Amino acid sequence: GESVGLHLPTLSVQEGDNSIINCAYSNSASDYFIWYKQESGKGPQFIIDIRSNMDKRQGQRVTVLLNKTVKHLSLQIAATQPGDSAVYFCAENRRSTGRRALTFGSGTRLQVQP
């Protein structure tokens, strides 16, 4: 399939293990964050979001953690499955720019080994 990023950091995990994907952001004024999943040949798919007034938010098998002190965001995937193999992007709403569009990170490739 098509590659969405030839030079992405890669996380390789065993099926059934938990995965943690990390993202650093630079703007302390950012107040909204999103995680996306992108499978080969498809557009990014929304996974979960979090606002800056929260530290943690849980979805189905996924948890997002926000550490505003060190400007760090993480996505935890429980019991990782082969279908979780994809590129994962974080995105932030940089409020200080006065613009309401999101700014995306460059992504992390998750490979799930059966």
Added chain:
Amino acid sequence: DVKVTQSSRYLVKRTGEKVFLECVQDMDHENMFWYRQDPGLGLRLIYFSYDVKMKEKGDIPEGYSVSREKKERFSLILESASTNQTSMYLCASSYLQGGDQPQHFGDGTRLSIL
């Protein structure tokens, strides 16, 4: 479910041609966006629109223009295509409501300029 449809999955054009990429969303979203995605660079915002006939430049607008004559349709125009515009182009839409809403993506158009 939100549906964002991009008119072509693959497109091949020649240098100097005027190229139109079309995007339609079916959820009455106010915001629409055009990104390009290149290996190692993530998603970069070209243009966005908050309302009909309204547009704002993103991070890399040079060589592109947009048109939003109807709320559901947002077109990206390459006025005179060049080889450095070969890329994956992604369209997205979201609700206006304060701007902090997930963007929903189409599956992309892979454009090759020869």
